[in-house]
Amino acid sequence: MARVFFALQPDPPSLAGLRRIQQDALPRSAALRLVSPRSIHLTLAFLGERSEDDIAALIDAASPITLAPMTQPITGWLWLPSVERPRVLALGVAADAALESLAEQLWHVLDQLGLRRPERALLPHVSLARMRGNIVPGTLESPPIFDLGWAALGLFASRLTPAGPRYQALWSVASGQSSGQT
Secondary structure: OEEEEEEEEEOHHHHHHHHHHHHHHOOOOOOEEEOOHHHOOEEEEEEEEEOHHHHHHHHHHHOOOOOOOOEEEEEEEEEEEOOOOEEEEEEEEOOOHHHHHHHHHHHHHHHHOOOOOOOOOOOOEEEEEEEOOOOOOOOOOOOOOOEEEEEEEEEEEEEEEOOEEEEEEEEEEEOOOOOOOO
């Protein structure tokens, strides 16, 4: 059993921009633990614990999905789940027609497997730091706004460790490609 999710991985220029924000815009604080570059992503569908058979079926079902080149602008800071109970500091990402269409395409495939999308609306974001303890965040300067591009859509397994979650790519399709597998 593994906790799995479908997510977009930023392309190299976008990842470099996100790293600059981590280094330049976030306060140096013991309360913040930066998300490692290899873990930065935008989750489209979190599916929870799944068996190896379920994972194989997810990969088979996702194989026809394509990822057209697209970009979405950053919309500003998000404290998740809320500013009153901050656990994650993220950047919001605009839920434009292209991103909504990709999420819809993905959920159509997942619906065919009997999986049901959450009732809450898609809240696209890229996590940059995790909070240690229940420290209420201070005021942050507005992040630089730029468009994020995506290198790949993938299915990932999440393994929790004392240092934070570690992700393993199980399947991916590169931007502009029709199918792929890792």
